[in-house]
Amino acid sequence: MLTDRQLFILQIIIDDFIRSAQPVGSNNLAKKEDVSYSPATIRNEMADLEEMGFLEKTHTSSGRIPSEKGYRYYVDHLLAPGSLARSEQTAIHSIFRDRQNGLEKAVQNVATILSELTSYTSIVLGPKFNDHKVKKLQIIPIDRETAVAIIVTDTGHVENRLFSLPERIAAADIEKMVNILNDRLAGVPLSELHGKLYKETAKLMKRHLQNYEAVLQMFAEAAVGPSTGKLFIGGKTNILNQPEFRDVEKVRLVMNMMEKESDIYELVRPTKAGIRVKIGTENAEQAMEDCSLITASYSVGDEPVGTIAILGPKRMEYSRVITLVDFLSHDMTNVLTRLYNTSS
Amino acid sequence: MLTDRQLFILQIIIDDFIRSAQPVGSNNLAKKEDVSYSPATIRNEMADLEEMGFLEKTHTSSGRIPSEKGYRYYVDHLLAPGSLARSEQTAIHSIFRDRQNGLEKAVQNVATILSELTSYTSIVLGPKFNDHKVKKLQIIPIDRETAVAIIVTDTGHVENRLFSLPERIAAADIEKMVNILNDRLAGVPLSELHGKLYKETAKLMKRHLQNYEAVLQMFAEAAVGPSTGKLFIGGKTNILNQPEFRDVEKVRLVMNMMEKESDIYELVRPTKAGIRVKIGTENAEQAMEDCSLITASYSVGDEPVGTIAILGPKRMEYSRVITLVDFLSHDMTNVLTRLYNTSS
C-alpha cells in the first residue's frame, strides 16, 4: 500500500511531467513551494515508487517519468476533478443551438470544438440511425435503367442510393409500389427495414404488380444503410505539436491509423460504460502504444448511439480532458434524447 | 542557350536526384554507363548550369541539386513521355465500371487509386453539380416545425436539407406547393434554381396558397447547394515517407494545409488548361514551398467540372505522375461526358 507521502509525490511527479514532458528529478521537486521534503527523502520515495512499478527512468541516472501503471493509478485515484470555464460551457451548448444545419453538421462541430479546446485529436462517432424510423420512402426514376431510392427518417435524416431498374417497368407501377412501401413500412426502424421489406410487402405487391420482385430486390439492396454512424476526426495534426512526436516514425504510425476508418471504429465502439481511459498499450492497437484515448459514449434514452473521444499522448492532461468529455457527452445525451426519444 | 551536352547533363542530374534525394557529384555522374565525359568536364558544365540558375549547391563543396528553375526547365523541355503499365490502365478503367456506387464513391476511389499508384498525396475535386438539372423536388414534413427539402438531379444526385416550417400550414398545402415547384422547375439547372425559384413559382403560388411565402423562403435557403464539388484527399500520410520531410516542422506546414479545405480549393480550382505543374514557390500557398503540385481538370463536354491533382515533394517523379494524371483526367472526361452530357 502507498503512504500518503508517496501518493503526494507520485501526483506531483505526474503533474509536472504532464506539463513539462521532461523527466522529473528530486532536486527540482524539492524546490517546489508545496514540497517540504529534502531531495534525499524524495529520492528514497522515488526509488520505492519505481520498485512498485509506478515510475520509470529513461536511463540509470535520469529523473523519473510515470510508467503506464503510474498513469493508471493517477487516473483512477489521484485525479483532481476539474471544472469547465464558463466560456467552454457556452461553446459546447451553442453547438446544438440551432437544428437547422442538421445533425451531421452539429456532430462535425463537436469534433472541431473538442480538438480546439484540448489541442489534442478528437474523434466523434456520429449517432447510428438504427432506431430512427422510416418516415417516407421514395423511388425516383432517373432514366430508363436507373432510379434512386430515398429513405427519410422521422429525425429528418435522408439516405439515398442509386439502383438499377429492371427493363420495361411502367412509371405507374413504380408509383403503386412506392405507395405500398410507404403504407406498410412507415414507422419501421431502419434496423428492421431490410428484414420487413419482403415480409410486409411481397404479398401485396404480388397481387397488384408484375415484375415487382426485381425492383424490390434492388431496393432492398439500396436499403442496407450503414448500421453505424459516421466518423469525424478533428485536429488530426495536433499530435505534431507534442514533443514526444518529434520523430516522424512515431507520427507515421499514428497518422496511418487515423486514416484507417476501420481501426478507429474499433477504438470508439459505443458502450454503456461512462468515461473510459485507455493508456498506451492498454489499447489493442499497436500504433497507440505512445498514446492515450479517452472515450465516452452518448445515448438516446438508455441506448448508447455514438461516442466522443480524445486521442493524445500518454502524457495527456487527463483531468481536463475527462471533465470536458464527460460534460460534453452528457450534454449530447440530453439534447439527443430530447430530440429523438419520442418513442419511449 | 543551352548546349545539347548541358541539356543532357541537366537531365541526368535531375533524374538522379529524383531517385536518390542526394546531391549529385561529378564523379558519380561520370561513372554512369551512358555518360562519356570526364568528371572535370562535367564539373565545368555544372558550374555553367549553376551560373544560369538551373542548379544549386547545398554548401560550397557539395554536389548539385536542381533549383526550381531547373525543375521548371526539366518539366517543360526534358520530360520523357512515359507510358502506363497495362495493370495501371485496367485499374483506372475499372473505377467507373459500375455506376452502382454512385459518382461520389467513384471519385473517392480515384483519390485512393491515385495515391496508391504514385505513393504521393492525391487530391480530387469532385464534379460540381451546377449543370445538373432538377429532376424532382420534394418536401417531406418531419414534425410540426420542421421539414426536409430534397432535390434529386437528372444525374441521380440527391441534395437534402432541413428547414423550419411556419406554424399552421396544412399538409395539403405543402403538397400543392410541391406540385407547383416540380411543374415549374423540373429541368432547371441547379445553378439557376435559386434564381428561378421566385420568378417561376411566386405568382402561381399566390393564386392558390396562403402563407406560401415563408415556406418558399425557407425552401430557397435550403436550395443553395454547394456550388463546388466535394474534396477527396488520398494518401495524406504519404508525405511522411519522403526523406526531405524527416523534419516534423515541414510536415506540420503541409499537413495543416491539407486539413484546411479552403486552401485546397484554391489549389485545384478547375480550369480549361491541360496539365498544370506548379513547382515549389510557384504555388501561392506558403506551405507548399517544398512541394510540387500537378493538376489536371476533367470536363463534361467542354465545361471543366472538377480536378485531380497530385501533391508531392519538389523532387517528384514528374514524368510518371504527369502521364498518370493526364491519362486519368481524359478517362474521367470521357466517362462523365458520355454519362451526363445529354444536353448538348
Added chain:
DNA sequence: TTTAGCACTCTTTCGATACGAGTGCTAAAT
C-alpha cells in the same frame, strides 16, 4: 576543348573531454 592533377572546402564521424543533472548509498543529524 578536354582532362588530369591538386589544393581547398565543407560535412560527417569519431573519440576525448568537460559539464551538468541526477541517482544511490552511507553516515550523520534529528
Added chain:
DNA sequence: ATTTAGCACTCGTATCGAAAGAGTGCTAAA
C-alpha cells in the same frame, strides 16, 4: 526510526579537434 547532508558514480549532452570522404574550382598539360 526518519530524515537529510555529503559524496562518488552514471549517463546524456555539448564542445573540440582530428581524420576521412566527397566534392569543387582552378591550373596546366594533353
